[in-house]
Amino acid sequence: MEEASATCEVRVQLGDRDYPIRIGSGLLSRPESYDAVPRGGVAVVVTNTSVAPLYASSVARAVSARHVRVLRVELPDGEEHKNWLTLNTIFDALLTNGCDRKTVLYALGGGVVGDMTGFAAACYMRGVPFVQVPTTLLAQVDSSVGGKTAINHPLGKNMIGAFYQPQLVVADLDVLDTLPERELSAGLAEVIKYGPIADAAFLAWIEDNLDALLARDKAALAHAVKRSCEIKAWVVGQDERESGLRAILNFGHTFGHAIEAGLGYGAWLHGEAVGCGMVMASELSAQLGLMPASFVDRMHRVIERAKLPVQGPATLSGDRYLELMRVDKKAEDGEIRFVVIESLGQAGMRPASDELVARVIEAHSAR
Amino acid sequence: MEEASATCEVRVQLGDRDYPIRIGSGLLSRPESYDAVPRGGVAVVVTNTSVAPLYASSVARAVSARHVRVLRVELPDGEEHKNWLTLNTIFDALLTNGCDRKTVLYALGGGVVGDMTGFAAACYMRGVPFVQVPTTLLAQVDSSVGGKTAINHPLGKNMIGAFYQPQLVVADLDVLDTLPERELSAGLAEVIKYGPIADAAFLAWIEDNLDALLARDKAALAHAVKRSCEIKAWVVGQDERESGLRAILNFGHTFGHAIEAGLGYGAWLHGEAVGCGMVMASELSAQLGLMPASFVDRMHRVIERAKLPVQGPATLSGDRYLELMRVDKKAEDGEIRFVVIESLGQAGMRPASDELVARVIEAHSAR
Numbered sequence: 001m002e003e004a005s006a007t008c009e010v011r012v013q014l015g016d017r018d019y020p021i022r023i024g025s026g027l028l029s030r031p032e033s034y035d036a037v038p039r040g041g042v043a044v045v046v047t048n049t050s051v052a053p054l055y056a057s058s059v060a061r062a063v064s065a066r067h068v069r070v071l072r073v074e075l076p077d078g079e080e081h082k083n084w085l086t087l088n089t090i091f092d093a094l095l096t097n098g099c100d101r102k103t104v105l106y107a108l109g110g111g112v113v114g115d116m117t118g119f120a121a122a123c124y125m126r127g128v129p130f131v132q133v134p135t136t137l138l139a140q141v142d143s144s145v146g147g148k149t150a151i152n153h154p155l156g157k158n159m160i161g162a163f164y165q166p167q168l169v170v171a172d173l174d175v176l177d178t179l180p181e182r183e184l185s186a187g188l189a190e191v192i193k194y195g196p197i198a199d200a201a202f203l204a205w206i207e208d209n210l211d212a213l214l215a216r217d218k219a220a221l222a223h224a225v226k227r228s229c230e231i232k233a234w235v236v237g238q239d240e241r242e243s244g245l246r247a248i249l250n251f252g253h254t255f256g257h258a259i260e261a262g263l264g265y266g267a268w269l270h271g272e273a274v275g276c277g278m279v280m281a282s283e284l285s286a287q288l289g290l291m292p293a294s295f296v297d298r299m300h301r302v303i304e305r306a307k308l309p310v311q312g313p314a315t316l317s318g319d320r321y322l323e324l325m326r327v328d329k330k331a332e333d334g335e336i337r338f339v340v341i342e343s344l345g346q347a348g349m350r351p352a353s354d355e356l357v358a359r360v361i362e363a364h365s366a367r
Numbered sequence: 368m369e370e371a372s373a374t375c376e377v378r379v380q381l382g383d384r385d386y387p388i389r390i391g392s393g394l395l396s397r398p399e400s401y402d403a404v405p406r407g408g409v410a411v412v413v414t415n416t417s418v419a420p421l422y423a424s425s426v427a428r429a430v431s432a433r434h435v436r437v438l439r440v441e442l443p444d445g446e447e448h449k450n451w452l453t454l455n456t457i458f459d460a461l462l463t464n465g466c467d468r469k470t471v472l473y474a475l476g477g478g479v480v481g482d483m484t485g486f487a488a489a490c491y492m493r494g495v496p497f498v499q500v501p502t503t504l505l506a507q508v509d510s511s512v513g514g515k516t517a518i519n520h521p522l523g524k525n526m527i528g529a530f531y532q533p534q535l536v537v538a539d540l541d542v543l544d545t546l547p548e549r550e551l552s553a554g555l556a557e558v559i560k561y562g563p564i565a566d567a568a569f570l571a572w573i574e575d576n577l578d579a580l581l582a583r584d585k586a587a588l589a590h591a592v593k594r595s596c597e598i599k600a601w602v603v604g605q606d607e608r609e610s611g612l613r614a615i616l617n618f619g620h621t622f623g624h625a626i627e628a629g630l631g632y633g634a635w636l637h638g639e640a641v642g643c644g645m646v647m648a649s650e651l652s653a654q655l656g657l658m659p660a661s662f663v664d665r666m667h668r669v670i671e672r673a674k675l676p677v678q679g680p681a682t683l684s685g686d687r688y689l690e691l692m693r694v695d696k697k698a699e700d701g702e703i704r705f706v707v708i709e710s711l712g713q714a715g716m717r718p719a720s721d722e723l724v725a726r727v728i729e730a731h732s733a734r
Contacts, residue, residue: 084451095522098694098701126517126528127608150493155462161493162529241494332467
């Protein structure tokens with residue numbers, strides 16, 4: 001029971017929508033991990049075809065005492081399925097099983113499962129409770145925390161969604177043991193992100209511990225997840241609906257979203273696109289005179305060491321990026337605003353000319 | 368300018384989501400009616416093919432000074448189109464026109480347009496502002512107020528939606544002049560509803576003024592809309608998300624929804640189904656010993672005088688009603704709870720046996 005004692009909790013402070021993030025080994029299969037969840041009603045474990053055989057039974061068993069019945073819904077795996085059609089399979093299952101307003105949805109999977117299950121919970125009968133049980137590093141450190149839920153539209157990523165907070169996040173570090181290497185790296189992209197935007201010391205810690213993280217050292221992962229969640233919870237607690245500060249969490253994402261949309265969702269993992277996007281956003285920060293060139297090198301190095309792409313795809317032109325960025329949610333009145341680093345651990349928002357953005361993309365693309 | 372002086376305002380008090388309902392003649396085409404709406408951004412007037420030729424240009428003109436551009440989206444007319452496919456035409460229009468987070472949606476139409484536009488506003492980029500400009504009596508007294516938005520699912524009405532408040536409701540009484548007679552009656556069903564559930568004196572007023580209302584007397588309509596909105600605003604202000612009190616607004620709706628779903632959406636108007644449903648719910652209140660038989664007669668009479676159906680359709684059996692009621696949102700753990708009248712002007716929730724419910728339906732159905 002050594003793992004149990006190592007469990008820690010981070011709170012997302014949002015008044016009447018306050019909730020805990022629990023982080024530790026072996027949490028997923030322990031009934032007491034879910035004691036913050038409303039009792040009664042039907043439980044629906046929503047997962048995907050890759051995660052289901054690994055963990056669905058454990059979660060179903062752990063929550064069964066709290067609920068009158070436990071159902072399962074399996075979604076196809078991958079960002080390309082994060083659309084209305086897949087979302088509707090959740091609604092179909094809920095309605096054909098007569099699920100009422102006391103139903104609790106458990107999102108067991110990565111960011112795609114979490115985003116879709118959260119959005120389904122936000123909309124079903126105008127809102128039922130849900131729980132995040134993230135099974136990827138990326139979901140544990142980013143997407144499962146903060147209540148952003150959405151599906152994609154053919155014309156843009158995450159365009160249809162809701163701000164809707166879970167009752168609880170259960171981040172079980174043991175699930176990271178089975179994570180494919182590519183997904184571990186994708187998650188590290190979001191971990192790395194928190195350094196330059198909010199905590200210079202954390203960036204240095206990541207650089208010192210990157211080999212341990214890649215080797216899945218449990219203590220290193222525990223610290224990375226905890227510190228990431230603390231920073232995200234702090235930001236979300238101040239700006240739940242992204243009217244200002246929260247936008248800094250999108251460092252590298254404006255470039256990254258353009259890569260994802262331009263290649264077709266699913267070609268690159270979200271974290272891979274963000275990794276490359278952070279190199280470009282760091283370059284932009286340097287070109288705007290905010291940061292020295294050495295900062296770009298430093299970001300390039302840590303992202304590359306994390307086994308993430310540091311060059312944009314050869315097939316995407318600068319013009320195509322700009323076109324895609326203009327339909328991104330972050331654009332306002334057609335003006336694209338970028339998250340830039342103003343000093344190490346401090347981010348801000350800046351516009352940039354099309355010429356400069358194209359030059360930055362060119363400098364960091366495979367040609 | 369006599370109409371302008373007759374304008375009145377009811378406030379929906381919801382803290383930071385507080386908003387006014389403006390009621391009066393000629394409001395729709397006056398720019399000052401919209402002064403509570405955020406400036407800038409693109410305006411999108413969402414309407415349907417029946418309403419567009421009557422009022423879309425007036426609204427577009429009235430709001431044009433507040434916005435950089437005014438777009439229009441026309442939806443097909445009718446409850447049978449209140450689904451994902453139609454909703455998606457709004458998203459398509461918003462995205463192909465590069466609409467950002469400052470976009471304001473104007474819902475110009477009846478309950479279907481309001482419900483779908485409100486839900487589109489709730490979901491687009493996780494939430495953009497919207498305004499209700501209801502063009503039916505039913506929408507003015509009920510659906511445009513209180514922030515319930517939704518679309519239908521083949522397995523149930525309003526199953527997918529959100530609680531999402533508008534910035535403002537503009538109820539122009541002049542639009543009621545062009546309303547088809549059947550729709551006027553449908554609206555009166557919801558007006559009548561407010562009497563037995565919340566205000567005995569208002570029920571007596573409706574009985575005294577029903578001929579004037581049917582003749583579209585402007586002063587009578589103004590009072591009916593104002594008092595209805597006051598009662599609805601009071602209820603919603605206390606229980607926005609329907610955890611208790613708000614359910615009383617569904618008097619007659621559990622029976623009514625079953626009629627609508629059983630016949631296929633669009634066969635009967637919502638207000639028609641609610642009219643008949645209130646006769647049944649009044650009978651149930653009497654059968655449960657809460658109200659005298661004379662109350663059922665009284666409700667039967669006023670509903671019939673309003674030119675609403677007082678008998679359920681011949682083709683729907685009691686068993687079919689019960690089956691449909693069990694998938695309705697109001698059911699919990701498979702138990703159906705009915706809004707009943709406990710004393711005139713006071714409603715409550717009660718379960719009832721299947722046998723009793725079937726008997727009530729039988730007594731008020733065409734066979």
